[in-house]
Amino acid sequence: MGSTNHKSIMKGKLMNTMLNQDHLPLWEAISAYRDKGAARLHMPGHKGSAGFPEPLRSAWGTLADFDITELAESDDLYDPVGPLRESQRLLADLYGCAESFYLVNGASVGLIAALLASTQGQSNGGCQKVLLPREAHRSLWHGCVLADLWPVCAEIFVEEESAVALPPSLEALETVLMANPDLKAAVMLHPSFYGLTGDLQPQVALLHEHGIPVIVDEAHGAHMRFLPQPLMDGLQCGADVVIQSPHKTAGSLTQTAWMHSSGGLIDSANLHAALRLLHTSSPSFPLLLSLEAARRQLALEGTQLWSDTMARVARLQLQIARSDKLTTLSGWLPPVLGKRRDPSKMYILTRGAGYSGHKAAELLRSWGVSAELADAGGVLLMFSPGDTDATFEILSETLARLDEYALPAINPLMGLNKWPQLQRLLSPRQAWQSTTKAVSLTQATGRIVAEVIAAYPPGVPLISPGELITDEVVEIITEMLPRIPGGIKETLQIKVVDE
């Protein structure tokens, strides 16, 4: 790899980086080790390609040669002094933050680590309050169990036609802050699974005014600043810690993620300690190498690649706009939210065409197209620079087919904007540690729930472990049963704490 001036080879908009983003220190170090041909009297047991079992050896070529352990040549993820330190430094340079961390257990491990780190040393054994997004990813609930946290959420609103959850308003956040002056940390979702982002910057500022550290779940947002019309990401909005899953929207392998720290209100030593606590002691070097390569690709080509992809998405959007049956979420959003929507996510509402998203996904699948998500209201397609012209051609043809497809009308979605008032009686950890049993929905009032019950769309929990089941909750769950995945539709039973 030459030492070309990094700015001269970046296509499109220049990134404001200080280091040579063309550099792949970890790749170079491990390649050099492989080329040396040293006798590998160390882990892992396959010892490189020679001992790699079939069919993996034939299918994956020399990948196993790069699957090594912590050596002087490869460095140690938890105490990096060589290529891994340099590689993570390049990542921090790209995003313009104080420190970046490679993660080998997805954004999930980053979110749990950030919760642990932000609340470390804040109490003498008592349960501490944190603000979570109402549609929090399950890892955040797991983080509450592990760190013994008491989650509170801002009020949720959904867009009526699509039933997609809207980002919380500043007013809703102010209300939570007034009611909970003892919040120790806040997690903001940005963007949501459906690609919506709120007005994060003033919200981070408000939370900081109250001295509350802000963690941003940006699992779906590693690419946002590389879009042709860039969306401000969590770091640019002033957050303390931002967790991104480049495996979702950039080019790294599944299970990888990275975490950025602005050097603000969450202590770096706490972040290091929390990651050591949660991570495997044998991080996979192929995963780490894929993170390094994804960083380099974003830095050198991200803007150009995303600009090409968005031009293709825009053409598809025009095709759907001509349909009188299919619509996309963009058409239903208030303009201010529409502008802040990630265009790489396309949620196609199918109810207007008379069928559910599940049916649409089934048809698309039979025609050779796999959607990211299907729910009662529509299908969600995710685009990235990995989608070629051929992919867009197939998609264009299949969407035209879907548009022509006539199916009997279905019942409209029910109870789109109805959310129960919830009361928490146990922390998620207490609910986790309690014995549980299944009871019929009709006998559930007055019990404490021990599982998450969520309706899709919008994928927001109607109730979560530790909360009290009321008549209102039972009524709403019953009404939304067709939209709740899992066995509850058949059993009509709910898992509760056995008191």
Ligand SMILES: Cc1ncc(COP(=O)(O)O)c(C=O)c1O
């Ligand atoms: C909003 C959100 N946050 C966090 C995660 C966890 O990410 P990962 O799969 O990288 O652990 C997901 C995964 O789907 C997610 O959708």
